[in-house]
Amino acid sequence: MSGHSTYEFKNPLIRWFDSRLPIFSMIKAQAIDFPTPRNLNYWWVFGGIAATMLVVQLVTGIVLVMHYTPHVDLAFDSVEKIMRDVNYGWLLRWLHANGAAFFFLAVYIHIFRGLYYGSYKAPREVLWMIGIVILIVMMATAFMGYVLPWGQMSYWAAVVITNLFSAIPWVGETIVQWLWGGFSVDNPTLQRFFSLHYLLPFVLAALVFLHIWALHVTGNNNPDGIEVKTEQDTLPFHPYYTMKDLYAILVFFLVFLAFVFYSPWYMGHAINFVPADPLVTPAHIVPEWYFLPQYAMLRAVPDKLGGVVVMFASLIVPMFLPWLDRSPVRSLRYRPLTRFFFWLFAIACLVLGIAGAQPAEGAWLWVARIGTLYYFAYFLVILPLMGKLEKPKPVPPSITDAVLSRGGH
Amino acid sequence: MSTSTMQDVSRRDFLYVATGAVGAVGTGLALWPFIDQMNPDASVLALASTEFDLAPLQEGQGVTIKWRGKPVFIRYRTQEEIKKAKETPLAELKDPIARNLNLPADAPATDENRVKDAEGKVNEKYLVQIGICTHLGCVPLGEAGDYNGWFCPCHGSHYDTAGRIRFGPAPRNLDIPPFKYISDTKIVIG
Numbered sequence A: 001m002s003g004h005s006t007y008e009f010k011n012p013l014i015r016w017f018d019s020r021l022p023i024f025s026m027i028k029a030q031a032i033d034f035p036t037p038r039n040l041n042y043w044w045v046f047g048g049i050a051a052t053m054l055v056v057q058l059v060t061g062i063v064l065v066m067h068y069t070p071h072v073d074l075a076f077d078s079v080e081k082i083m084r085d086v087n088y089g090w091l092l093r094w095l096h097a098n099g100a101a102f103f104f105l106a107v108y109i110h111i112f113r114g115l116y117y118g119s120y121k122a123p124r125e126v127l128w129m130i131g132i133v134i135l136i137v138m139m140a141t142a143f144m145g146y147v148l149p150w151g152q153m154s155y156w157a158a159v160v161i162t163n164l165f166s167a168i169p170w171v172g173e174t175i176v177q178w179l180w181g182g183f184s185v186d187n188p189t190l191q192r193f194f195s196l197h198y199l200l201p202f203v204l205a206a207l208v209f210l211h212i213w214a215l216h217v218t219g220n221n222n223p224d225g226i227e228v229k230t231e232q233d234t235l236p237f238h239p240y241y242t243m244k245d246l247y248a249i250l251v252f253f254l255v256f257l258a259f260v261f262y263s264p265w266y267m268g269h270a271i272n273f274v275p276a277d278p279l280v281t282p283a284h285i286v287p288e289w290y291f292l293p294q295y296a297m298l299r300a301v302p303d304k305l306g307g308v309v310v311m312f313a314s315l316i317v318p319m320f321l322p323w324l325d326r327s328p329v330r331s332l333r334y335r336p337l338t339r340f341f342f343w344l345f346a347i348a349c350l351v352l353g354i355a356g357a358q359p360a361e362g363a364w365l366w367v368a369r370i371g372t373l374y375y376f377a378y379f380l381v382i383l384p385l386m387g388k389l390e391k392p393k394p395v396p397p398s399i400t401d402a403v404l405s406r407g408g409h
Numbered sequence B: 001m002s003t004s005t006m007q008d009v010s011r012r013d014f015l016y017v018a019t020g021a022v023g024a025v026g027t028g029l030a031l032w033p034f035i036d037q038m039n040p041d042a043s044v045l046a047l048a049s050t051e052f053d054l055a056p057l058q059e060g061q062g063v064t065i066k067w068r069g070k071p072v073f074i075r076y077r078t079q080e081e082i083k084k085a086k087e088t089p090l091a092e093l094k095d096p097i098a099r100n101l102n103l104p105a106d107a108p109a110t111d112e113n114r115v116k117d118a119e120g121k122v123n124e125k126y127l128v129q130i131g132i133c134t135h136l137g138c139v140p141l142g143e144a145g146d147y148n149g150w151f152c153p154c155h156g157s158h159y160d161t162a163g164r165i166r167f168g169p170a171p172r173n174l175d176i177p178p179f180k181y182i183s184d185t186k187i188v189i190g
């Protein structure tokens, strides 16, 4: 599907340039003519939305750095100055802070789309695994960004998360001091987090490039999970999907900007407007909503090392999904039993998110434990078993047949 | 002719392997400064020790001071608190080690061992501890929790009146920093 297009550009200047560096051919082949399954539904728009949000974060971040000061004595005040004095500073900061949340929203939906339609299956294993690496790097980036305003929640997030590494036997303590550059979270920690918070989004951009490259080698999966067989099964990417994606991006931005303008701190915690105080921990520390399920899993285990292992495993295990789910049928459209377990899994993730926001005691602790158990059971027990036991419904011979049988065109 | 070719080949192999090895080892060595620069620097390591005057403390009063950027709890314990801590059998403790940096690493977590300074001096009224939960580093609240010692709100760890972990995810007792009495009512930490 990839490869050089044989198109002859009419403009002689473009032809001259393209025969020396074929950028225009590449754009033509990969972004304009690229054959895309004709049956993609709206769950397919979130990749483009996520990429757009990365750009939003890069642009707003780079201008925020023009006013931000990474020093324990000045960071908090410099962010307040951005809010009060810098022209449109409030807008830039709210775009960036809410942008991170909406970036995660898009990426999580994008991942669940992949889970539902079996997009991780051969030949898209590498594409899937790069996606999980993107999620992990995103999490690191957002965590370090959250530390930068140096409020109480920033500071204690930094303390708790870096201390996760102290659970490593023998060398844990040494590693944590190395991360801190001292004996507690302090100025050296803030400065290195700032450096890495600037770097990692560019690493993300490179990973996204690889992700899309891998996508363009195998082509898109689709809601029926059937490989493209003939040209009839596809549409050119432009204008069909450029316009559809753009429309979805605009709707997504409507919601995103509604938060930015009308409720910019809806997902934040008021205590982060109190400057960091290393001597007092806030009574109830909670991460941002996009980390709550993982946080619930960390606290579900009554053992320090155990909790840390479970939390990191929850990110690593999905990498092996292509080899855990051996069913020959991709899309859960044709796997009703697995579909039931999938929705249970989605509910488990939401419930874990709710449990992660509650104090870790009593009934909520047990809710988190059951949720954690189901999370891992879905990957390690249910999907492997379903691949063997479930008899899928008959799959149409081609995308075109699938579309026409539903009365589409 | 053929021998000289053979020699040529083995000579080339040797140079090839040697260059590769030097390159690999060199890259490895060059990496170290880039890793080590993140470790605590000289100014952080040089942070002076802190003196604290215990005299103004009233019975039942605790203060938090800062040492090496960390909170240190200094508490004048009540008779009741001391009694409770002493009556607790060691077998009931989750972590049976004193965690007192002034004592051998395997000293048992008796109440006495929790208050001993670097020279073996004991003044059981005063408990000096690093105020950092051994779970994930929050600062526990004083006079709180099921054992009326310290309670960490982050993930629910309960410490007793000698700062020993009794319940919750924290694995160890609160650490006792290196300190010594320089007079009956004055200590130096660090």
Ligand code: HEM
Pocket (backbone or CB within 6 Å): A054, A057, A058, A059, A060, A061, A062, A064, A065, A068, A079, A093, A096, A097, A100, A103, A138, A141, A142, A143, A145, A146, A147, A148, A149, A197, A198, A201, A202, A204
């Ligand atoms: C993957 C992309 C990114 C994510 C997920 C992200 C996330 C975050 C988050 C969650 C915050 C805290 C917001 C707050 O509570 O105020 C933050 C702050 C910050 N970020 Fe980013 N960021 C990204 C990219 C960037 C880039 C590329 C730069 C600079 C080149 C940057 C510079 C900053 C600065 C200076 C702050 C502190 C000011 C503030 O708090 O608004 N970020 N980031």
Ligand code: FES
Pocket (backbone or CB within 6 Å): B133, B134, B135, B136, B137, B138, B152, B153, B154, B155, B156, B157, B168, B169, B170
């Ligand atoms: S940090 Fe104290 S219980 Fe987790």
